[in-house]
Amino acid sequence: MIPVASPLAQFSHYQSEITDAILTTLKEGNYILGHRTASFEQAFAGYCQAKHCVGLNSGTDALILAIRALGIGQGDEVITVSHTAVATVAAIIAAGATPCLVDIDADYYTLDPDKLAAAITPRTKAIIAVHLYGQAADLDSIMAIAGRHGIPVIEDCAQATGGFYKGRRVGSTGAIGCFSFYPTKNLGAIGDGGAVVTSDPQLFQKMRELRQYGWNDQRKTAAPGINSRLDEIQAAILSVKLPHLDADNRRRIAIVDRYNKAFSELPVARPKVRGETTHVYHLYVIQHDDRDSLRNHLAAAGIATGIHYVDPAHRHGGYDKIVRLPGEGLPVTDAVVGRILTLPLYPELSDDEVNQVIAAMQTYNWRQR
Ligand SMILES: Cc1ncc(COP(=O)(O)O)c(C=O)c1O
Structure with missing residues (x-):
């Protein structure tokens, strides 16, 4: 049977590079938040034309941290589409907000900007544009409507890593870009993984803290966080595949x-x-x-x-x-x-x-x- 996707075929293709990277990481003995995660984050931010990246445990966590970093929670609304991986909607709920779903454009399967303005209420605190199947949503129209209302846009890039919108990499236009490294994704780990990218230093700092219990560099906390760290082995594998x-x-x-x-x-x-x-x-x-x-x-x-x-x-x-x-x-x-x-x-x-x-x-x- 020819499968729809094959992480195994990709592993076989890069097998010697990947097994070398895994073995070297194992021998180094530092398995969480070491130099491999740091260098992958730097490379991935650069690849996405963003200033910063935070490596995480999954694409769902990327969305949850993005929503929380924007100060969104209970009583707030986040607009997105229903025609997406249910993870997009699950993340809004996990962050404590209410998902307000709008229809897609019949041609491109992405959020229909004509339906967006009518869905905005005083409680709308973010819009998640999903770049479904690998193609960017109509970001110019979405950003223009969001801008008129002062609402930030989060890009759900889980399915579109490496794609471009008008010469810009996906993830670099909205306030935060969210990525999944689920094994079948265009950039896939061998296990779970995800990342956020942003060029806003404050959002970057907040998401770094949220990723690890709310700790800042002195291990003090201003707000509670979670544990969603990209591990060193996955970072090593992703660093082999990114080029x-x-x-x-x-x-x-x-x-x-x-x-x-x-x-x-x-x-x-x-x-x-x-x-x-x-x-x-x-x-x-x-x-x-x-x-x-x-x-x-x-x-x-x-x-x-x-x-x-x-x-x-x-x-x-x-x-x-x-x-x-x-x-x-x-x-x-x-x-x-x-x-x-x-x-x-x-x-x-x-x-x-x-x-x-x-x-x-x-x-x-x-x-x-
Ligand atoms: C559009 C979209 N958003 C979010 C996610 C969630 O990513 P993950 O499975 O890494 O949590 C996925 C992956 O299934 C996805 O396709």
């Missing part, structure tokens, strides 16, 4: 070019790319009227597929009563969930495997409906 990330993302784009050409005559909606953005295709998502039948056909041909996501946050039992929705609901989000299908895509996918995916798509009986 290869742009090449890996280019390989993703090259595979997508092949898919797009091969599927151009098929009755599927292919991903659209917003002008002046570099989509780094964490996921290649198409739409089809009879998604489940296409999915079954591909499975029979040895091609795994995914659905990102089966349930938007406002349809999750654990979240539906907590989130706030606009009066008209989320019609675009509700319309796409039954049609979307994620095909295999990762840098190590061979040309032969790409051919197999294309062949399986072409042998589907497109006329059966």
Whole structure:
């Protein structure tokens, strides 16, 4: 079966560099917040065109710390989308705030700026723009609306590490950029990991303190924090992979070019790319009227597929009563969930495997409906 993503293929590709880095770290004997985390943080901040980075335990923690560093908590509202990894919404709740969900743009699957202004209330304290599937949200429009109301923007870059929006890396436009290094992500650890980037020294200091019990450099606390440290082994692994990330993302784009050409005559909606953005295709998502039948056909041909996501946050039992929705609901989000299908895509996918995916798509009986 060709998988949707393969952290194992990536490990095999960089195996000797990664095992060397792990062994050296083990022999150094310092496993938490040593020089490897510090140097990864510096490299990753530079890569993201930001001044500072704090390495963390996960992308969810990155969002929680970003929200808390902005002074947001009980009684406050944070606007984001429902069509995202449920982690985005879980983080708002974990920080004590109420998620107010708005609809997505039908073309790009990202927050629809036309729906944003109507969702803002006096309690709105932040907007989380999710760069879904690897493509930046419409940051100029979102930043303009947020700016008029004096509301900070957090970028959820978990799926778009290395992507660009109008010449800027994702994560460098809003007040804080949040990243996940979950193993399948474009920059993946071998375990959990995440980071925040910012160019604001005060937010940087707050997030550093929140990451470790609220401690400052003298181990004194002004506010309680949590434990969310990126460990030295994961930092060593990420430091091996970061220099290869742009090449890996280019390989993703090259595979997508092949898919797009091969599927151009098929009755599927292919991903659209917003002008002046570099989509780094964490996921290649198409739409089809009879998604489940296409999915079954591909499975029979040895091609795994995914659905990102089966349930938007406002349809999750654990979240539906907590989130706030606009009066008209989320019609675009509700319309796409039954049609979307994620095909295999990762840098190590061979040309032969790409051919197999294309062949399986072409042998589907497109006329059966
Ligand atoms: C858009 C988005 N936000 C946040 C997260 C949370 O990241 P993590 O799984 O590292 O906590 C993810 C990862 O699943 C994600 O895709």
